[in-house]
Amino acid sequence: MMKSKSNTELLKAFETDGYVALPQFFSGEELKELLSNVDRFIGEVVPQLPPEQVFYEDKNNAGTLKQIQHMGDYDLWFRELFTRSRFREVAEVLLDGPVVPKNMQYFNKPPGVGQPTPPHQDGYYFMLDPCKAVTMWFALEDVDEENGCIRYLPGSHRKGMREHSRTKTLGFSQGIVGYPTALERESETPLPAKPGDLLIHDAMTIHRADENRSTTRSRRALGFIYYSEMAREDTQAHAAYQRQLANEMKSQGKI
Numbered sequence: 001m002m003k004s005k006s007n008t009e010l011l012k013a014f015e016t017d018g019y020v021a022l023p024q025f026f027s028g029e030e031l032k033e034l035l036s037n038v039d040r041f042i043g044e045v046v047p048q049l050p051p052e053q054v055f056y057e058d059k060n061n062a063g064t065l066k067q068i069q070h071m072g073d074y075d076l077w078f079r080e081l082f083t084r085s086r087f088r089e090v091a092e093v094l095l096d097g098p099v100v101p102k103n104m105q106y107f108n109k110p111p112g113v114g115q116p117t118p119p120h121q122d123g124y125y126f127m128l129d130p131c132k133a134v135t136m137w138f139a140l141e142d143v144d145e146e147n148g149c150i151r152y153l154p155g156s157h158r159k160g161m162r163e164h165s166r167t168k169t170l171g172f173s174q175g176i177v178g179y180p181t182a183l184e185r186e187s188e189t190p191l192p193a194k195p196g197d198l199l200i201h202d203a204m205t206i207h208r209a210d211e212n213r214s215t216t217r218s219r220r221a222l223g224f225i226y227y228s229e230m231a232r233e234d235t236q237a238h239a240a241y242q243r244q245l246a247n248e249m250k251s252q253g254k255i
């Protein structure tokens with residue numbers, strides 16, 4: 001299934017660090033097809049989506065598209081990629097059993113305006129018990145320190161949930177309070193990526209990304225979120241929070 005790591009090696013690295021990288025998870029024709037479907041989705045499907053599923057740095061400028069939510073709910077090609085694919089198989093290996101495909105996203109940091117991703121643990125947003133879930137982050141282009149690569153804090157998934165508080169960042173409404181200390185910053189690992197590379201992190205792993213400092217390069221990726229079937233979601237609290245956020249974003253004119 002995997003190109004460079006056996007399932008045992010993959011699981012060991014994931015359990016030790018809280019994340020793992022699978023270089024060239026997709027390549028060649030398979031990658032080309034995926035990239036052309038991303039372009040198709042943005043050109044044809046995005047204009048039909050409800051406003052709470054699409055975020056722009058500036059909603060009056062389509063060139064500043066920064067995030068799309070629940071792509072699999074709106075397009076058959078992406079639904080298949082999310083629910084019947086090697087992505088799902090890897091999630092089942094890492095979560096050691098059946099999974100629930102939860103949300104497939106698009107993340108961009110447009111040149112010149114792409115904001116930092118606040119430090120966070122995905123589990124804080126997910127509201128799961130037990131907090132058993134993975135997020136996959138698939139690079140659609142070259143990503144490095146200049147355009148805002150993902151930065152993980154190795155081992156942070158074993159140290160509990162940190163205190164979060166509200167941010168002003170559209171799409172990332174919660175960030176870890178007081179992070180990073182100087183020591184945490186030194187301990188972070190930046191993960192540059194090539195198109196087709198896959199990063200995977202545990203829902204408890206602390207991660208963040210800098211702003212896009214390039215004025216010419218975007219920073220595009222897909223996100224795949226899978227919950228373990230064993231994880232129970234606080235659905236009422238989750239839905240109430242999503243409603244509150246959507247209302248806030250609308251009243252602030254952000255969506």
Ligand SMILES: O=C(O)CCC(=O)C(=O)O
Pocket residue numbers: 107117122135136137207208209221223
């Ligand atoms: O693309 C990014 O900058 C952040 C993505 C992220 O935080 C996630 O997928 O959990």
